[in-house]
Amino acid sequence: MPDLRFTAKTAAQTEIPRPKRGEGQWALGYTEPLNKNEQSKKDDDPLNVRDRILYTYSKRGFDSIDPADLRGRFRWMGLYTQRKPGIDGGKTGALEEEELDDRFFMMRIRTDGALLSPEAIRALGGISTDFARGTADITDRQNIQLHWVEIEKVPEIWERLEAVGLDTIEACGDSPRPFLGSPVAGVAKDEIIDGTPAMVEIKRRFLNNPEFSNFPRKFKTSVSGHPSLDGAPEVNDVAFVGVEHPEHGPGFDLWVGGGLSTNPMFAQRLGVWIPIDEVPDVWAGVASIFRDYGYRRLRSKARLKFLVADWGNDKFREVLENEYLERKLLSNPSPEAATRPGDHIGVHEQKDGKFYIGLAPVVGRVNGALLTGLADLLEQYGAAGARLTSYQKLVVLGVEADQVDALVADLETIGLQANPSNWRRSTMACTGIEFCKLAIVETKQRAADLIASLEQRLPDLDVPITVNVNGCPNSCARSQVADIGLKGQLVLDDDGRQVEGFQVHLGGGIGEITRFGRKLRAHKVTSAGLDDYVETVVRNYLRDRTAGESFADWIEHADEALLRGDKALEVARS
Template identity: 75%
Template sequence: MTSNSTTPNKPTPTGPGRNREAAGAPARRPRPKRGEGQWALGYREPLNANEQFKKDDDALNVRARIENIYALRGFDSIDPSDLSGRFRWWGLYTQRKPGYDGGKTAALEPHELDDRYFMMRVRTDGALLGPEQLRALGSASTEFARDTADITDRQNIQYHWVAVEDVPAIWQRLEAVGLETQEACGDSPRPFLGSPVAGVAADEIIDGSPALREIKQRFIGNPAFSNLPRKFKTALTGHPSHDVAPEVNDVSFVGTVHPEHGPGFDLWVGGGLSTNPMLAQKLGVWIPLDEVADAWEGVAGIFRDYGYRRLRSRARLKFLVADWGVEKFRSILEDEYLDRRLVDCPSPASPRVAGDHVGVHRQKDGAFYVGAAPTVGRVSGTLLSRLGDLVEEYGAQGVRLTAYQKLVVLGVAEDKVDAFVAALDGIGLSARPSNWRKNTMACTGIEFCKLAIVDTKNRAAALVDELERRFPDLDTPITVNVNGCPNACARTQVADIGLKGQLVLDEDGRQVEGFQVHLGGGLGLDPVFGKKLRAHKVTSAGLDDYVTAVVHAFLADREGDETFQDWVLRADDELLRGETDVRTLEGAR
């Protein structure tokens, strides 16, 4: 196990080749060229601002200052390098100051958009939330966050309107039931995605929950991994529906079966979206459950030691994997970090679509799990507390969050399913939602996010309401992902209809909120990034009519059971722009 005593700006020797000086070999002299800031190659200078504040003090140490200084003296006492940097390692970002429209996002310095309140993320890491956890999440929201709560696509609960004076009390409330905000943000191991139905699904290949718990126990809060070049996202699933979006995470473990060794995990690396989207590359290996944490440590170690720290825009693991190639990456992992060869195994087959587990499903033990869909992930503290009461009242096992802003209640007895589904409806959680409500996601947006340009949550919810009215009996799923900026927190590029917020010109030449449109993206069997049409933008006000026109065109022009994604690949641009009269299509057919 890696020691917790290392300094934050120096790699820890946990495998051959990790640290020549610690291993007794002569230290490498820094090379004269600037390089990409790769520690393992001796490139430690010069430092950008983020690398400097991480070198000055391990960001994990800011907790003591929050508890002993800032919470007592208030917002104005916060050191700027803590406020804009280290606070993130404890799940805290300043939220957007009210009254600043999208035109100010790029025009003002980030600190000029800072409000005196915080967004806070609570990590769940695929864990089961019982009544006590749900009520703690709910009460923290109602008492300290104005009853706000969102379920994110990282399986987090996200609060807003948090005052620094209340942060220690929130931590105390959450940590009493085993929840935390540590490294929920920052250049660190971000919250893990785990299968919501791990351990209960009848068709599960392998339950990876023990491996996620071991990774969290060994490495979260460990200074050896608290200073990575950039964010580091982990996903693990043993379910054949690949229900954690493994294609777009930095490191993913995906259930597979070796013909001799049985169930285990393939290893995928280098996925990520934002402005340079890349799909993860598959190593084609078999890793047993009890070696997953070691493999995670090796991948994270490569990222820490060889990752590009010079430019933030190229600091994600995906750039290193793209430059090295998967063969070199595997070789370095085996030779320098694991000190053993990985077992070859063909990568598992991909599902047609990823699993979201919404609806009622029988578990392998005879009970049922019930997946429910809050609209675009927006819930509240009051709702979470009431959900905890329902879990207790109906004797359910607990709740897991999903990678699609949904939740799944496990362990509902067969004779209680119908009553439980009705009770969920009563608090605003539908287990039988429309295709639109089930398949629409949205990021935080301009309401709270300093990077956003447009409104997302409210606009997406209104879009769902309108599409339900216009297409009440849609017979095929069409995913809609709404993002407030180019960073793709809501996975814009891998939705059937991806909407990236930006300012556009309306018919009168006025600058208004709008979206660049991505069409035909998806994960699963046919992973592809959505198609962008040249010079095609949609105003927020015109979004309902645009989506309606495209869906009408798809329904009129599709062939047999053709999916929306397949249709986009062959459809004329006029159809995708929503410019064709559907009656013309129907007449031609």
């Protein structure tokens, strides 16, 4: 545990009330661990597990791993055990974690908004092929996620990653999770400010740092100066959002306390102006508040969003300024909404006259061969590299104008489309029951099948409609903020059998609108009936909308019967 900067007296001076019962807030004197997670972190800084992986576990094998490391500290190295095959969703919450464990690992490789060189992408492809049975998913946190990784192979994987400037450190755990950045940072014509230098400095100073390795829970960061809000700032713990000041020019607003899962909350906009060279210090201030004042007693209340909700914007800003930054922040209006979609799909001219190309795999699922092929094409066409997006997509940057058409055609041959259908462009899915121990239903393949079906049923959709498919309530694919959000659960079909299905959220969004999806009472859809249900609701929208009305706006006033879909569908009613 790092030395605490603040005592109960300091807290009293800033008018922070002491809770009637301890919530495990260090700054208020509650330093004794209140649950097994906190005890594990106190027993040993999770960063120390790296050496045990390198010098003990990788040499002695899976059975040598201390359970406290396996199901706890390994996360700080980007490693989770994956789900044992053959365990159905009904057993997810009934079995102990060790009963769900396979002897293989999911590995998250963080990119932190960096431009990936052809060499880096080729290294990712080779690692996938050689050590992960070809698996690779682009996540909505700009990670590459692998599966089937064996503990014996981890040191070589790390060595290959480090050779191209990549790592897995603190990709999971109660730590500074991978940062989201704009995939078009430094090249977009309409960019307000390039946040890359700030992210690089935050990572240099605070990642793999014991002072910031023990938060109450995960801590998610977004830094983007693009007006599309392409770093999903609304749902991050801390977000720096590009903004203009009338006197001082481009800088960043500060948003805090966003997060989804079972208690979704949008980030609060503090309405400030921060110059780029002060962003790392402000990040450290917010992170320190979370470390020192965050709730550690209950894991279910341990995210920053709960502290922000209890304190309010004024108190949070006061503590940040007075106790951590020791200076006032300059007030400035916050951006109201995104100016355009933030997925960057398609061909766009850069400010230097070259072009970037936004590409859509199917729900982020790629593989080692595809990544290797992408690296070959980047080299062949002289592109600068690629970045991953917050929407399970990727963007190729630095393409000469006379090379664009040929490169787009060649990229499509390896499975990356620059002109995808709405359904391929606008559908995301989490890992699901295939590999995830928390999942209840299958997601990746189900979402891919849904895309293929809707491309046949509704091929000429004239407006964007997003579909986010989640395997459990944790909302890793943001089910509450999609036009059609699907939260996996077990439901009853028309014959009373328990089957895979989804709770439906309708009309949510972030970016151009910020709204949680509407839930219909006792309305759930079976996985088997999903294609019919989505088609029916979208056709109802197309028939009932007013001119220029978006799907999300239509949901706000549509008759509930139109949202429930055809009664002949397999809809479970409780």
